[in-house]
Amino acid sequence: MLPDFSQVRAMAFDVDGVLSANTILLPEVDTQPVRTANIKDGYAMQLAVRRGLPIAIITGGKSRAVYQRYRALGVPHVFQSVSMKLPVYESWLNRIGLEDKDVLFMGDDIPDYEIMARCGVACCPADAAEEVKAIAHYVSPMNGGYGCVRDVISRVLKAQGLWMGDKAAFGW
Numbered sequence: 001m002l003p004d005f006s007q008v009r010a011m012a013f014d015v016d017g018v019l020s021a022n023t024i025l026l027p028e029v030d031t032q033p034v035r036t037a038n039i040k041d042g043y044a045m046q047l048a049v050r051r052g053l054p055i056a057i058i059t060g061g062k063s064r065a066v067y068q069r070y071r072a073l074g075v076p077h078v079f080q081s082v083s084m085k086l087p088v089y090e091s092w093l094n095r096i097g098l099e100d101k102d103v104l105f106m107g108d109d110i111p112d113y114e115i116m117a118r119c120g121v122a123c124c125p126a127d128a129a130e131e132v133k134a135i136a137h138y139v140s141p142m143n144g145g146y147g148c149v150r151d152v153i154s155r156v157l158k159a160q161g162l163w164m165g166d167k168a169a170f171g172w
Contacts, residue, residue, distance in 0.1 A: 003121045003137040005152075005159035009102035011048065012089065012115070013149060015059035015066055017108035018125060021145020032063040036145055042073055044153035049074035051162045054096045058085050060111060086114040106152055108132060108144050123152050 013019055019041060023033030049055055056077035057070050063080070070078050077095075079088045093099065104121040105112070108128040116122035116135055124136040125148035133139055138155075140148040157163040 002155075005104075005121065005156045007102070008053070008104045008121055008156045008160075010054040010056070010096060010098050011104045011106075011153065011156065012056040012058055012092070012119075013105070014107045014109075014112050015057060016061055017128070017144040018106050019057075019145065019149055021143065032061055035061075035063065035066060037069055038145055038147055038150065040147055041145075041149035041153075042069070044150040044157075045070070045075060046073040047163075048153050048157060049076075051157060051160075053156070054098070056089075056092050058082055058088055058092075058115070060085075085111055086118075089115045089118075104152060104156060106140075106149065123148075 015035065016023065020035035020037060022036045025033050045055060055075045056079065057075060058079045059066065060082055061080060067078050067080060077092055082088050100118045101120040103119045104123060105115045105119040106123040107116050108125055109132060110129060113132060116132060121138065122136050123138045123140060124132045125140050125142060125144035127143040138152065140151045142148040142151050154163055
């Protein structure tokens with residue numbers, strides 16, 4: 001049974017394994033790996049932001065490119081170098097005035113487990129760790145970095161009547 005996506009009031013996402021499928025190690029470019037990004041995930045994120053849903057990125061990695069990418073899409077809360085994600089998540093919830101039940105979180109591995117165990121709608125990509133899949137309310141048929149974020153955002157916006165129709169946004 002699918003979770004009730006119509007009740008989601010905010011969304012948060014991990015980067016590596018969720019928004020990015022691959023990392024490329026180029027130490028001469030940066031001290032952090034270069035990450036890939038899915039354009040359709042990006043379109044859905046900026047649309048959700050324009051529709052008024054708070055979005056956060058909570059990642060253990062640190063990269064100027066990651067920060068610039070998601071800020072350019074309108075994501076106001078980009079938390080990097082997060083070794084323990086739960087305290088950052090709790091602080092973000094306080095900042096935006098919402099509760100666990102209001103939040104969709106998508107993670108893929110053990111560092112995401114604590115948030116997923118608390119949030120209202122825990123989601124993961126098809127290739128997530130088995131421990132994460134076991135507690136997910138929804139497992140996307142898409143792998144991390146290959147449209148899983150678009151999948152969950154479109155489900156939320158469709159459930160709330162914000163995806164297409166009179167309120168469709170056909171541009172960026």
